[in-house]
Amino acid sequence: MLKNVHFGPSVLPFLLVLPQIIVTLVFFIWPASQALYQSVLLEDAFGLKTEFVWFRNFEELLSDPLYWDSFKITIVFSFLVAFLSMSFALALAIFSDRVIKGSGAYRTLLIWPYAVAPVTAGALWVFMFNPTLGIVSYALSALGYEWNHQLNGGEAMALVVMASAWKQVAYNFLFFLAGLQSISKSLIEAAAIDGAGPMRRTIDIILPLLSPTTFFLLVINIVYAFFETFGVIHVVTAGGPAGATNILVYKVFSDGFVGLDLGGSAAQSVILMIIVISLTVVQFKYVEKRVAY
Amino acid sequence: MARVVLEGIRKTYPNCFKAIHGVDVEVEDGEFLVLVGPSGCGKSTLLRMIAGLESITEGQLTIGDHVVNNLEPSERNIAMVFQNYALYPHMSVYKNMAYGLKIMGLPKAEIEARVKKAAAILELTDEQLTRKPRQLSGGQRQRVAMGRAIVREPSVFLFDEPLSNLDAKLRVQMRLEIKTLQANLGITSVYVTHDQVEAMTLGHRLMVLNAGNVEQLGTPIELYQRPASLFVAGFIGSPAMNFAEARIDAEGKTITISGQEALPLGSGGMAEHGGKDVILGIRPEHLELVAGAPDAVPMTVTMVEQLGADTLVHGHFGESRSDLTVRLDGIRNIKGGEVLPIRVTPDHLHVFDPKTERRLS
Ligand SMILES: Nc1ncnc2c1ncn2[C@@H]1O[C@H](COP(=O)(O)OP(=O)(O)OP(=O)(O)O)[C@@H](O)[C@H]1O
Ligand SMILES: [Mg+2]
Numbered sequence: 339m340l341k342n343v344h345f346g347p348s349v350l351p352f353l354l355v356l357p358q359i360i361v362t363l364v365f366f367i368w369p370a371s372q373a374l375y376q377s378v379l380l381e382d383a384f385g386l387k388t389e390f391v392w393f394r395n396f397e398e399l400l401s402d403p404l405y406w407d408s409f410k411i412t413i414v415f416s417f418l419v420a421f422l423s424m425s426f427a428l429a430l431a432i433f434s435d436r437v438i439k440g441s442g443a444y445r446t447l448l449i450w451p452y453a454v455a456p457v458t459a460g461a462l463w464v465f466m467f468n469p470t471l472g473i474v475s476y477a478l479s480a481l482g483y484e485w486n487h488q489l490n491g492g493e494a495m496a497l498v499v500m501a502s503a504w505k506q507v508a509y510n511f512l513f514f515l516a517g518l519q520s521i522s523k524s525l526i527e528a529a530a531i532d533g534a535g536p537m538r539r540t541i542d543i544i545l546p547l548l549s550p551t552t553f554f555l556l557v558i559n560i561v562y563a564f565f566e567t568f569g570v571i572h573v574v575t576a577g578g579p580a581g582a583t584n585i586l587v588y589k590v591f592s593d594g595f596v597g598l599d600l601g602g603s604a605a606q607s608v609i610l611m612i613i614v615i616s617l618t619v620v621q622f623k624y625v626e627k628r629v630a631y
Numbered sequence: 632m633a634r635v636v637l638e639g640i641r642k643t644y645p646n647c648f649k650a651i652h653g654v655d656v657e658v659e660d661g662e663f664l665v666l667v668g669p670s671g672c673g674k675s676t677l678l679r680m681i682a683g684l685e686s687i688t689e690g691q692l693t694i695g696d697h698v699v700n701n702l703e704p705s706e707r708n709i710a711m712v713f714q715n716y717a718l719y720p721h722m723s724v725y726k727n728m729a730y731g732l733k734i735m736g737l738p739k740a741e742i743e744a745r746v747k748k749a750a751a752i753l754e755l756t757d758e759q760l761t762r763k764p765r766q767l768s769g770g771q772r773q774r775v776a777m778g779r780a781i782v783r784e785p786s787v788f789l790f791d792e793p794l795s796n797l798d799a800k801l802r803v804q805m806r807l808e809i810k811t812l813q814a815n816l817g818i819t820s821v822y823v824t825h826d827q828v829e830a831m832t833l834g835h836r837l838m839v840l841n842a843g844n845v846e847q848l849g850t851p852i853e854l855y856q857r858p859a860s861l862f863v864a865g866f867i868g869s870p871a872m873n874f875a876e877a878r879i880d881a882e883g884k885t886i887t888i889s890g891q892e893a894l895p896l897g898s899g900g901m902a903e904h905g906g907k908d909v910i911l912g913i914r915p916e917h918l919e920l921v922a923g924a925p926d927a928v929p930m931t932v933t934m935v936e937q938l939g940a941d942t943l944v945h946g947h948f949g950e951s952r953s954d955l956t957v958r959l960d961g962i963r964n965i966k967g968g969e970v971l972p973i974r975v976t977p978d979h980l981h982v983f984d985p986k987t988e989r990r991l992s
């Protein structure tokens with residue numbers, strides 16, 4: 339029970355929350371309202387004339403096959419990123435849970451990639467996979483595979499997925515490890531006595547008990563893939579080749595700032611906002627209910 | 632059905648901590664062995680070694696006809712009931728009980744028959760079988776945990792303090808149920824507890840562990856009547872045995888608590904220990920209140936606890952400093968500060984060597 343403590347009227351509480359409110363207003367509410375406002379305007383490329391057009395920007399957007407392509411690419415991309423980073427992190431966490439010696443050092447090392455900025459991560463991967471200079475593409479060509487993500491859309495997608503997933507593995511790993519460690523050891527022992535081997539225990543006992551963590555991470559990873567992979571895409575492929583990795587956030591940027599279609603770009607932002615809001619709602623609503631037991 | 636034979640079993644944990652220093656015991660087919668000892672003495676370690684959840688550092692463990700040292704838990708044909716029940720929280724009660732059978736690869740009909748049979752024995756209703764463990768009370772969860780052990784039809788049951796999470800009343804009920812069940816099924820069982828009553832009532836034999844060593848092994852009544860060491864004497868019986876420094880006279884006929892009247896030593900005396908300083912043990916229930924008896928010793932009362940059925944009187948003999956507890960039956964009107972005439976029944980004296988802490992005679 340929280341106690342309600344009553345203070346006399348004072349400006350102090352307001353002063354204390356003021357920085358937070360200012361940050362939210364300046365960096366969130368104001369841009370968001372600008373986007374909302376822009377999304378119902380039509381502006382010429384030089385910013386000389388502005389016209390109020392109701393929902394025409396949205397209509398145009400939703401009837402544009404390129405937009406739907408980008409939508410599909412985003413879905414595929416975020417699914418792959420979430421799947422790859424989560425399954426990899428889960429495997430690492432399960433192994434790390436069994437490590438007894440040196441587990442501290444091992445875990446610390448695994449967490450490092452999370453501290454790498456997206457752009458740096460992207461640059462790292464671009465460099466490794468550079469068709470002429472990259473060490474990985476060199477190794478691949480030695481194996482008889484000519485890697486060129488600058489020409490091949492599938493390879494470009496694979497590269498941005500890898501770069502984005504790699505960064506997220508550390509974060510997922512931490513949560514999975516915490517989830518694993520909260521599973522009572524005697525449950526695993528009971529299953530061992532019941533005759534379940536390590537693989538079977540993982541599938542029958544550990545994974546179901548991790549499902550709240552998994553669900554939480556799924557939403558977090560999708561949000562990450564949708565919105566925070568901009569830096570990676572920008573450095574690695576810039577949305578190319580031929581729009582093969584042009585995910586929605588990147589399209590907002592390229593249409594708005596490169597293509598200078600401010601209204602259309604703002605409409606896209608609004609749609610993205612709606613997506614992230616609904617994902618968050620789903621998260622809050624179901625994260626408790628989804629507890630499978 | 633199987634015998635469980637432990638020969639020279641030792642355990643050293645990876646951090647070099649020696650938890651068990653050589654245990655030898657043969658648990659007969661169908662026998663119920665209870666392991667007791669203070670916290671941290673290695674009871675769970677020993678049980679988990681039998682289960683295969685801890686490796687055996689040294690020694691040989693045989694279950695039935697096989698040396699099982701290197702077998703997986705599932706290959707030892709044992710079932711274990713954990714202190715926290717360890718029920719799979721995401722599975723229904725039915726699935727909890729059926730899980731092991733499913734892994735064994737039994738046909739569905741057989742699994743159902745076994746689960747239903749166990750449920751009937753444990754008085755779990757069909758409706759309860761569909762619930763999740765968290766929708767059950769502590770006692771019901773305990774039953775499910777037992778059920779999961781029974782359905783496997785193992786040759787050995789292992790229990791690690793299965794009743795310690797239950798309230799007092801339920802504990803009494805489940806204690807009887809476990810005893811009845813074990814007697815009916817006739818499955819060899821090893822039961823870890825630190826509850827006095829469970830230790831005395833449940834098993835055929837009782838093994839007292841102290842810091843990884845076996846202090847004594849025998850029937851509960853043997854341990855109660857002839858504790859082999861000071862440790863066992865103090866551990867078995869509630870309230871605990873009274874101890875006092877004493878000296879045996881030169882002929883070994885009487886024993887004297889410092890500064891008190893000499894008490895006769897029963898059954899022929901202890902001639903071989905004549906003139907020795909010893910520790911005398913007397914159980915609280917073997918002290919009587921007798922007004923006007925010539926051999927009564929005055930006891931100064933400090934505290935009285937009324938239990939209803941019994942009264943526990945705490946105090947000390949005369950001027951001596953060693954604490955003393957007397958258990959009198961019924962409700963007594965005794966107050967602190969009173970001096971009571973207490974008589975010691977000579978046949979119930981326990982005499983221990985103060986150096987080796989072993990029983991004399
Ligand atoms: N994994 C381990 N590594 C090192 N030492 C351990 C380990 N597990 C237990 N011990 C030590 O071994 C000793 C015996 O532990 P054990 O769990 O068998 O005690 P116990 O008799 O079951 O106690 P309790 O009645 O409290 O359950 C303890 O001193 C404990 O600290
Ligand atoms: Mg224990």
